[in-house]
Every structure is written in C-alpha cells, then in structure tokens.
Amino acid sequence: MNTNMCLACHSKATAASTGAPTPGDSHFQDRDGNPLDDVSGARYFCAQCHVRRVVADPLVSNTYQGGK
Ligand code: HEC
Numbered sequence: 625m626n627t628n629m630c631l632a633c634h635s636k637a638t639a640a641s642t643g644a645p646t647p648g649d650s651h652f653q654d655r656d657g658n659p660l661d662d663v664s665g666a667r668y669f670c671a672q673c674h675v676r677r678v679v680a681d682p683l684v685s686n687t688y689q690g691g692k
Pocket residue numbers: 629630631632633634642643644645670671674676
C-alpha cells in the first residue's frame with residue numbers, strides 16, 4: 625500500500641535482474657525536461673496511464689485486434 629511495487633521490477637536499479645523493460649527517458653525527467661535519477665513524481669502512479677494485465681474474456685464481443 626505504501627510502496628510502488630511496479631518499481632520493484634521496473635526501476636533502473638532492478639530492471640537488469642528482473643528482465644523488465646526500463647521505462648523510457650520520458651519517465652525520468654522533470655517538467656522542464658531535465659534528467660532525474662528516479663522516476664518523476666508525475667509518473668509515479670503507473671496505473672494512471674498503464675493498465676494492469678489480466679487474462680479476461682471481453683464482456684462484450686468485438687473485432688479489435690492488437691499489435692497492428
Ligand atoms: C514481478 C516483476 C514485475 C512487476 C511487479 C511489474 N512488472 Fe511490468 N514487466 C515485467 C517484465 C519481466 C516485463 C517484460 C516481459 C513482458 O512483457 O511480459 C514487463 C513489461 C511491462 C511493460 C511493457 C509491456 C509491453 O507490452 O511492452 C509495461 C508497460 C509494464 N511492464 C508496466 C508495469 C506496471 C505499470 C506495473 C505495476 C502495476 C508492473 N509493470 C509491474 C515485470 C514486472
């Protein structure tokens with residue numbers, strides 16, 4: 625509850641050992657584009673933008689195909 629567990633795998637410090645992709649430079653910049661050592665506060669709450677992965681059937685059938 626008190627720690628961002630996404631960063632347990634995705635931080636610059638851990639990504640090499642977990643095999644998770646490191647977020648791009650966009651995630652390590654302040655609002656003026658200056659580089660930061662850690663993830664920007666504006667990017668800290670990953671689920672604002674990224675959706676958690678689940679294996680779930682769509683509630684309504686559709687013809688969407690990803691990866692194109
Ligand atoms: C247990 C380690 C672990 C945790 C915790 C974790 N990830 Fe990942 N993540 C990975 C690995 C390994 C990959 C690369 C392999 C893959 O895509 O399945 C990955 C891939 C990704 C990708 C790239 C997906 C793509 O299609 O290119 C994103 C974005 C991502 N994770 C976001 C998150 C977010 C947001 C969280 C927290 C809600 C999170 N991850 C938690 C290990 C983790």
